[in-house]
Amino acid sequence: MKIRSIKLKNIHSFKGEVAIDFENGPLAQTGLFAIIGPTGSGKSTLLDAITLALYNATPRAGVLSKASIEKTGAIITRNTEDAYSEVEYDAGGKIYRARWEISRARTGNLREYDHSLATKDAEGVFRNLDLKRKEVAVQNATIIGLTYDQFMKSILLSQGEFARFLKANPKERSALLEKITGTGIYRRIGMKAFEKQRDQKLLCDQLQQQLGTIVMMDEETRLQTEEQLKVLKKEAENHRKLSGEINQQIERKKQLLLRRTTLQEVLDQIEKLTQKQQEQQGDAERLKLHRTLLPLKSDIDRLLSLRHKLLEDGEEESLSKVRLQKLQDEIKNSKNQHAAAKQKSEGLTLEAQKMQPVFDEVLQLDKQLDAHRTTLQHIQKQILDIDKETIQTQEQQKTLGSALQAIDEKLANISRFLEQNPVLEKLPDALPEITNEIKHATAAGELLIKQINAALPAQELTAATSSVEREKLLSEQHQQLTTHRQQLIDAMGGKIITTKEILDQIRHLEKLLSGIIKLLQLLGEKEVLRKAEAKTEEELKQMNEQVAQAMKNCDTSSKAIEIADSRLAELEATKTRQALEANYEQARQLLQPGQPCPLCGATEHPFAEGRPAHVSDIELFIKKQKEEKTALAEKLKAQQEQLKIAFSEVKTREHTQATQQQRQKELVVEIKKTENLLPEDVAANDVSALQSQQQRAEMDLAKAKNNLDTVQEFLALEQNIKTVAELTDKNSALLLQEQNLARLLAPYAVYLSECRNDYVKISKTLANQLHYYRTAIRQQQEKKEEKTAVDTKIENITKRLEELALAKGNLTKEQQVQQTKFTELHEQRVGLFGEKDVAAAQRDLTQRQRAAENQAATLATQLARSETAEANENRQLLKLGEEIEKRSKESEALEATLQPQLAAANMVSVKEAADALLPAAEARRIEEMLTAHDKATSQAEFQRKTLQGEIDELQKNDDAALTAEMLVEKKTAADEALDQNNQRTGDLRRRLQEHDENTKRHSKILQQLKAQQKEYQRWDTLNRIMGDAQGMRFSRFAQRLTLLHLLGRANQHLKKLSARYILINEGNENEDELFVIDTLHGDERRSVNTLSGGESFMVSLALALGLSDLAGKKTRINSLFIDEGFGSLDQETLDTALSTLERLQHETNRTIGIISHVAALKERITTQIELTKDAGGRSSIVVRG
Template sequence: MIPVRLELEGFGPYVERQEIDFTRFFATGLVLIRGETGAGKTVLLDAMTYALYGRSSGGTRGDFADLRSLLMPPDAPTRVTFEFDVRGRRYRFARWLRVRKKRTGAYEYLPAQDAFFLSPNGTFTTFFENPRQRDVEEKARELIGLNCEQFCQVMILPQGQFERLLVAKSEEKEAVLVSLFHAERWQRIAEQVCMWANGLRQRLDQEKAAVQALLDGQGCADADTLSDKLKQTCEQLAGQAARRQAASDTLDLKRRVFEEETRIFGLFEERRTVQGERERLENRAPLMREKQERISAARRAVQAEGACAHAAAAAAELERRQAAVQQAEKQLAKTRQALLTAAGALEACEREEPFHAADQARLARLETLRESYRLLGEAAHTKDQSDALWARAVRSADGARAHLEACRSRKERLEAERIRIFEGYSARLPALREELAQLERIAQAQERFGQAAAKAEACQVQYAALLAGRAAKQAAREEARGRREELGRRYLQNAAAALAASLSEGMPCPVCGGTHHPSLATAAGDAVSDARIAAADRAVTQAERAYDLHEAELTKAEAGMQAARELAESLRAECGPIPAQLAGQLEAVRRSVREAQEQDAHAAEVAAELEQAVSALEQAQDLAVQEASALEQTVCGRQKAHARYEALAVQLDPELPDYAALEAALKAVRERCAAYEAGLKRARADESAARLAEGAARTAAEHTMAELERCRAAYAQAQEGMRQALDCAGFRTSEEVAAAVLPPETVSAWEQEVVENRARLEAASRQMDVLDGQLAGRSLPDLARSGQEIAALEKQKAELDARWGALREMCERLKQLERDCRARQQALDARRAECDRLTAFGKLLRGDNGVSLRRYLLGVMLSSITAEANRLLKNVHGGRYQLFRTAEGLGRSRKAGLDLEVFDAHAGGRRGVSSLSGGEKFLVSLALALGLSAVVQAQSGGIRMDAMFIDEGFGSLDPRSIADALDVLASVRGSRRLVGIISHVEALRESIEASVEVVKGRTGSRLKLHS
């Protein structure tokens, strides 16, 4: 990946559009980005990272809208564009702010972004239709192969981040390396393996508990106990089966006897039922005879029933015809009265004819005047409207002139306010901010210097106290050694004295072998035991250990004191001259900045109000012109309306003063004419209808009278026929016939009932004879007693069956349980071994008993980084410094082993990196950062980064160290097409010809390219 072009506008201190063409520096390969402090050098790196990832290079500048330039007008654009090449293809990433004006007049800035690729036709084409910030960031990660953190470690070394990896503790280094190399996946693998093992162990424990629960449910401690219980249960089952078979045989015999007794009892019950049925049938004989007589009478009544029905129908028809005659006579009288009434009404309407003709003549006259009255009304309405419009136009014109003057005054006032704020506050705000930043840096440096000085003084006090106690520790050690030597001497002397006491002249000495003993050893006084010797040895060991620990603390205190002094000296040099009244000056500048920011924020409101005032003034001017023109038009229209109304007013009729009166008169005449015509039409229709109704009623009355005479003759004939039929059937009246008549289905049913009753009586008598023959010599059996005996036997059999079934079920269940438990126990034993192996492997990967897999791999990565850094450090101070990892931590710490030490060739030993001076620390940190960049690039899927930008850090270097740093960068430049250095150090300008100069001004910063 190589940068090609960077463009920014309205971003940070860059108000106007600025552009950097990086291809101009490919020939030299080294470019210096220089300028005053606060001019905006680091903002160039932020523009790259914001365009790609939406974040600053150092991660501390907030979101994209926070870097919008405060020197710009509120509606000016803010945009950054970064073009670069990857694998021979060119891409462009851009971010900008969309400006939206709210209803309140304030401005809102909404971030937007997009990503493009250069198409074969030479135009940039977007990747997305509606890109989100996450889409653009993921596309940058896909193309470059690095996320934002990795990009800042590989291509951009941010300001203030050099020493983070060098001096960080193992835990902090691990967090950084995990983020850069995505090493968290190895820890997840280890945790996943341990989780698998724990899950398997839990399942095995659950399985074991389940098996034991099954055994506990049977009251057994293990599978062998369960087998014994199964054997006992099977023996009980065999005995229970024998008892069950005996009870079953007894019950079968008793049931066969009971079946024979039940059959005899059934015959006795059948004879009793048949005898009762025969008696019941004999008792129904009188009823059967009565029904037979009713059936005979019904057959005779059928012969006379038709004649009786015909006579009754003739009588009913005669009554109906008599009622119809009466109704027809009433209707005829009613229609005749209605005809007389309608004729009178028609005659009355015809007498009103002359008045109707007069109304029609008046209606024709009024219709001719209608158009004139309508025009007069319209003219009056137009005159009133023109008067109202003229009055309203006069008022609107006066109001528009007043509003125009008010808008003009407001615009002038807001312009004066904006000029006052800009000259008094906004123009001074960048300088105030720069002054505030400078004072805050001085205050922070002074605070750090004070802390460092206090720490140096504390270290010196600690060193003096340890040095003062050194003699005491040494004296205690020598005293313990002396006591131990004295006790040893006395112990040996007493042992020699005891040996001498056992010698005699001529006896060989076990020490020298001589037989002559001229000078025997004597005892030293009190006895010295082995326990006293051991106690003296322990005292010597403790004294020596205390002295060694004191010496180590003294050495550590001396090194800490020296490091604290060097740090204080470097911070003193960094502070420079400090103003006498720093706190007061800092507070005063802060107040000025706050006041300027408030006024600058107020300036935006004033600008918005001014824009509104200008717009309102333009609208007011347009409105005043429009109102004046409208007033002239209303005056002309008013004069025309008055003239037309006066011309039409002379045509008014005295009786009808206006158009409304004319319309009322027309309406009254029309209503009278319409009423007369409707009444006449209705009277004629009523008279014609009444005449038709009277003729129809008269015809109907004549027809009903003829029908009545015909019905009277038919009635007399029907009465004669009924009398003859009654005589033939043997009845006196038609009522007797009606009482004797039965429905055909009833006659048929009664006849069948009589026949069936006779047949059933004969069958019952025959069955009684048969049953008497079968039961001859037999008595009624006692079924209740036999049933009780069978029930007792069945109950006994059921109890035996239940016990046998329970024992059989228990045997089957115990057999299955024994098989299951033994099979599950075998599977548990096999899987337990597998779980132990998996647990051991997970703990090994996680590092429970040593170094974890992730820590081991991070150590390998850090070794690769230090190897690359040491290759670069060969060009620094003659190869004096080399970086090394410390040994693995003591005990079981999984975080140790990532600390760094520096080998100092001049001192011939290793020391902590914190003991390096400021310049040395920068050079070593630079080499380490470059090594980290190379390793991250190599581990990122073959991505090649052909550029690197280094931000600040050269200010603490002397000329020789600067030369060494440039040598380091020269060795890196061979693998990259472009290396950029951001610094304000003037000495670098002599060594680096190509540069990008950031020129700071009151209206914003500008860029000058020197290639």
């Protein structure tokens, strides 16, 4: 595979289109070229463009997507709308063109990228292959024969990494080889094998532990238990039968008592219903009269309505006559007012015609007066403007005079300042030297203070404010430290103990103390566990008792539910019988007089009326019984849940007991193991002795640590003495700098009296004085120029004042002439019309004329409206009279018809009959009340008969000789016997159930264990072969194979580069793994660490080429790039490296590009791709041959 050309647009720092052609131009004439340019100019972007076009990935960003580009802002140049990368290459005798591109929509959002692949046909035209976007990278890999990772290792030589590989120690070399060759997967596989084996072993152990906790009965015990259970079951049946018979007798007595009580309640209800019937007699009579008058209700209502309407019509007739008289009066007044208004309008019209000539003449005079008034106002404004400008100009003249005086005073002050400070004239030249000296002295002082603070932070040296004071304090400090050093030597007995001796003693004591503490902890845990076991045993006993009690409660509740079911069945049968009787009652209500009965055919039905409805309250009893049964079922469910919880608690306690016993065994082993690690003189089983030995060991350890502190203090003191000596030398040098600076500052002492030795204040003060001096010089020149400008302004202002005075005189004369003409015209106007406003007089006359006309028109309209209303009122009055006559006749006829009918009902008047009629709601209420009373009476009577019949039936089967108390005692005795039987039965069943569950569980876990052991054997075998915790076993094996193949490939390339050396791998624990055999010196074996710079470059280049061959497999990459390794080479080594690359290119006929910013490459490699970067960070390319 060989790259023919690269094209890109708006990729990273390249804005616009860029093209590199390897088939034409300077790059086609040579196989070795340099890609040079400053850092950040885009050298590595060329490699990004190649992999982007081929694989949609880059070394820096990985595989790309629209989302990743938007998130990171990578690839596309900022502030551009589209980008592409295109690579043309040949492979397998064909030419291909891979293109990657992306663009933004009008909204600014990125569109999905496009990836395409085209092949060149015989006509030289590229035609796109039919591939989806995500298939292009795969197709490129297939054509080239390399995946992305393989391509990167093949095209980009990792020579720099191999150079570090050669210089590294064995441990670092292993990590580098794994990184370079990408063999980290083998280490992860080894780690995974170890982890899987460990997990499978843990599962086996857990299953084995579970088997040990399962307890089962032997076969003989199981058979005996089942036989006992059969005997107890027969006894339980007898007990339950006896208990059921007693329950029936008790229930019969309860039902008898209940029905007698209910019967008394029904008798009381019948008595109350009889009393209520008497109270409702009045309402019944009212309802009867209402029903008699109900057929006449419509006629009565119509008659009353006619009478009411006649009264309203009479009132309306009277009102209509009053309105008619009022309208006639209004018509008469309107005619008089209309005639007067018309006469007034005609008089105002004559007055307007007479005054019009006068109005016209006055208006002409007003126009002339307005013109003269405007002229006078304009002249007056001009005079005022001149006066205003005159005043302002005079103010300016005065201000400029004051400014001129201030300028003269300022110039005098500046001259005095310069005369009084002649030394400042030399300050501009002297200040840079002074500032430099201050800078160096300040830096040296700050560094010295920082060193003092770091070395001796707790000493009073840090508070010294001058070098002289520090010199004295440092001398005193050195003397104190020397004295204290001698004291420490005396305290150690005149001998200096080494830190290693004390540390060995501390480690021994810490190990002993750790063992004693661990043994005490294990003994304490053993004692706590013993108490916990006793507590668990007691809890297990209590849990078993709770299980027995819960089983007893469940059995009691089950029996109660059976009794409730029996009673409910009896009630349902009674309900069915009463339903049949009720059906006959309903059919009896349907019989009609004279019609045959559908059942017997009789036409007379003596019992069709008066019999109560057969309605029973048996539903109430059934509902109550069901509620009792539901409550019992809920109680049984709760008891069963309690039993389940109790079983679970027993199992939990048993598991806890087994765990505690297992932990006891483990503690015995751990205690024995810990005892073996302790010295023989340690009392392992005596807690008190162990505690005493612990105290002695802690005291010895504290003493050893105290000795360690003394030695460390001595070492620190030695370092402090050395540090103080070094600081004294540095302070002396600083003192000389300060003396030289004082000589330079002497001429300016008058300005520095308040600064003392504060260099910051001194620099600031001298800078201020220099600023004052320069400011004075600048201001002196500025003020002189300013004085000249002010003199010129004063002269111009004087001329302007003279011009303003002349103009004001001319305007005053013109004003007098205009005023005379205005006075003459005004007198003429007053004589003709006075001071009155002509326009206002005209408007007033017009308004009065218009008002008179409007009033006449309004009165005419009002007169017509009143006449119309009079005609309407006459018609309405006539119609109303006709209606009154019609209603009177209808009322008289209706009253004549009703009177005989009302008399028959004993009604004197229509009003009385209307009052006797009830409202519909009231009539309905009384009727429903009477019906409900009849129904309640029938139901109560039927209930009385039913209850009496049930009482008689119950008394037939009841044994009066047995009281309820006697039956309860017999029931209690039977239940107790049954409870004891249930308790024994439940215990046996629980034991059998646990046995069955444990048998199934044991079998299941055993099967799981066998399967798990088989799975564990597989992973254990694999782990023994290749696994360990760090994955190094399999990694070392894979690296040895990889290195073997790599060295074979590398030696092939090394032989072409230099026949002198051969790389071999003879690693052991004491020597480097890699060596070279020098064939020119008798096959001498040398470590790769002894190679020179040029030799290391050749060897590392051979390794990189070997890795490229391995990664490329059978694919030959004819385009190579080297992106590192030249910046650190000296000139001689660089020449050797370049010669090696030239020889490599010549022998392999490959195109080799060297990416670097080393300037010497420009001289050796004349063919260059030069990259430059402008001020905006944009890159450009120039190909030089």
